[in-house]
Amino acid sequence: xxxxxxxSGSQHSRGGSPGFRFTLYALVSVVIMVLxxxxxxxxxxxxxxxxxxxxxxxxVNSPLAAWQWLERSFAxxxxxxxxxxxxxxxxxxxxxxxxxxxxLARENAALLGLKHSVPPVAARWLPANIVDxxxxxxxxxxxxxxxxxxxxxxxxxxxxxxxxxxxxMSVGPWSAVVLLITDPEHDLPxxxxxxxxxxIAVGTGDPxxxxxxxxxxxxxxxxxxxxxxxxxxxxxxxxxxxxxxTQIHRSAIQPMSRVLAQPFAxxxxxxxxxxxxxxPGSPAGPVQTHQGQLVSGNPAAQPLAPPPQPPPAAxxxxxxxxxxxxxxxxxxxxxxxxxxxxxxxxxxxxxPHRSPP
Amino acid sequence: MSTSPRGAIAKTVLVALVLTxxxxxxxxxxxxxxxxxxxxxxxxxxxxRSAGIGLGWVCGLxxxxxxxxxxxxxxxxxxxxxxLGVREHxxxxxxxxxxxxxxxxxxxxxxxxxLWAIDGWSGHPLxxxxxxxxxxxxxxxxxxxxxxxxxxxRPRA
Numbered sequence: 043x044x045x046x047x048x049x050s051g052s053q054h055s056r057g058g059s060p061g062f063r064f065t066l067y068a069l070v071s072v073v074i075m076v077l078x079x080x081x082x083x084x085x086x087x088x089x090x091x092x093x094x095x096x097x098x099x100x101x102v103n104s105p106l107a108a109w110q111w112l113e114r115s116f117a118x119x120x121x122x123x124x125x126x127x128x129x130x131x132x133x134x135x136x137x138x139x140x141x142x143x144x145x146l147a148r149e150n151a152a153l154l155g156l157k158h159s160v161p162p163v164a165a166r167w168l169p170a171n172i173v174d175x176x177x178x179x180x181x182x183x184x185x186x187x188x189x190x191x192x193x194x195x196x197x198x199x200x201x202x203x204x205x206x207x208x209x210x211m212s213v214g215p216w217s218a219v220v221l222l223i224t225d226p227e228h229d230l231p232x233x234x235x236x237x238x239x240x241x242i243a244v245g246t247g248d249p250x251x252x253x254x255x256x257x258x259x260x261x262x263x264x265x266x267x268x269x270x271x272x273x274x275x276x277x278x279x280x281x282x283x284x285x286x287x288t289q290i291h292r293s294a295i296q297p298m299s300r301v302l303a304q305p306f307a308x309x310x311x312x313x314x315x316x317x318x319x320x321x322p323g324s325p326a327g328p329v330q331t332h333q334g335q336l337v338s339g340n341p342a343a344q345p346l347a348p349p350p351q352p353p354p355a356a357x358x359x360x361x362x363x364x365x366x367x368x369x370x371x372x373x374x375x376x377x378x379x380x381x382x383x384x385x386x387x388x389x390x391x392x393x394p395h396r397s398p399p
Numbered sequence: 400m401s402t403s404p405r406g407a408i409a410k411t412v413l414v415a416l417v418l419t420x421x422x423x424x425x426x427x428x429x430x431x432x433x434x435x436x437x438x439x440x441x442x443x444x445x446x447x448r449s450a451g452i453g454l455g456w457v458c459g460l461x462x463x464x465x466x467x468x469x470x471x472x473x474x475x476x477x478x479x480x481x482x483l484g485v486r487e488h489x490x491x492x493x494x495x496x497x498x499x500x501x502x503x504x505x506x507x508x509x510x511x512x513x514l515w516a517i518d519g520w521s522g523h524p525l526x527x528x529x530x531x532x533x534x535x536x537x538x539x540x541x542x543x544x545x546x547x548x549x550x551x552x553r554p555r556a
Contacts, residue, residue, distance in 0.1 A: 060452060064482035067456045071478065074471030079521050084470060091464045099465070102420045174422040178466045179429065179533075180525055227523060247527060249425075310425075 092214025166319040182225035205306030233272035254301040407552035432537035443484030455481025468523040476513040496542040504538035
């Protein structure tokens with residue numbers, strides 16, 4: 043607070059000339075910047091700052107929150123009933139869709155050659171409200187009302203009911219800043235669902251625009267293709283919907299095509315998001331780097347013993363099995379049943395082959 | 400109207416901070432001027448002995464705590480604005496508001512330039528030309544802002 047209460051003194055108050063004082067403050071600023079940037083020394087200070095700023099942020103947001111609360115409490119009975127009906131219908135739809143989920147999970151585990159159905163990839167989830175506050179003009183960030191007190195950690199996946207929202211970047215005790223996937227600093231490893239082609243979706247700074255700058259001009263990509271997370275990067279598991287491709291600009295002289303996609307998540311209108319904790323051992327969990335190698339899934343998961351073989355007459359000749367299209371999963375090259383390997387790092391490729399019917 | 404500049408300074412800084420943080424529709428948020436910087440500049444020019452580089456630095460650190468990608472970034476930039484205000488306060492104070500706005504435009508462009516440079520160096524680049532808009536709107540809004548701030552404190556004699 044130096045300079046705040048410097049009343050007495052000559053032309054330039056105490057502490058020297060303005061030039062000298064500015065140099066001093068500039069040096070302190072540079073030191074803080076370097077510390078914040080290069081070392082984690084300020085990690086605790088950031089945490090404390092996040093705690094200090096949160097009450098102010100809540101206070102600034104409170105008139106808006108109060109207005110929304112008022113709107114809700116004076117909603118007409120008719121509107122509420124209509125909404126209730128709509129929600130019931132939606133819930134029934136979702137329940138019917140998930141009826142066969144457990145069966146499918148078991149079937150899938152059996153197909154992968156695992157003894158038990160693998161645990162669902164999401165272990166725990168927690169809804170979080172968005173605190174509407176100007177965090178940074180032109181940057182795509184939002185503040186949520188959950189922090190380390192709720193178990194939130196840095197680089198945690200944030201989803202909404204339509205797709206991937208982003209990940210937490212700085213976490214305080216009661217609040218966390220979420221870096222949206224559309225922020226220019228956010229890069230998300232994705233996969234084109236139709237072809238399995240892996241690439242990276244980069245934020246554009248526009249709330250409904252993702253760019254795919256690393257697609258070669260001859261890549262198989264069409265407008266309408268769905269992008270899902272590829273599981274690389276260690277934050278999101280594979281298979282979560284991210285965006286739909288909207289525009290493709292190809293130019294004969296450019297080696298790369300310019301592709302834009304629109305996120306599924308309602309990044310601008312969301313009032314609440316979901317924080318998700320994933321099972322670290324789940325085969326579908328985020329891929330982690332371990333001793334320089336990408337590791338996915340639980341190394342202790344054992345494949346099933348090869349299924350009993352029917353008599354040779356009843357089964358198609360192994361030589362033809364490879365040519366039968368559609369029924370042979372990609373990646374299972376050997377047509378003859380192979381003995382179960384002792385360790386299976388990637389269950390999908392180590393699964394014993396089953397003869398097509 | 401307050402009797403001591405410090406009370407007026409504290410109040411106006413608080414109001415400016417709230418105006419900086421309050422959520423606005425996207426297009427308004429883009430043209431929103433940096434109110435806190437305007438307030439710091441005003442007090443640096445009007446009461447260079449009560450408010451100065453230290454006040455600017457503290458206000459900048461506040462901005463960093465809420466919005467900055469790097470701690471110390473806004474602290475440096477706002478301290479620079481305060482320094483320029485204190486250094487040239489005698490020349491700026493006597494000019495009409497429109498000419499003050501022109502000086503402020505230069506100062507604000509410098510302020511945005513410092514932020515732009517530090518953003519780039521620290522690996523948080525933001526290259527969209529929209530980031531320079533608040534410098535313009537800040538200068539345009541200077542006459543009403545300065546007139547309002549003048550109501551909060553009048554030095555004796």
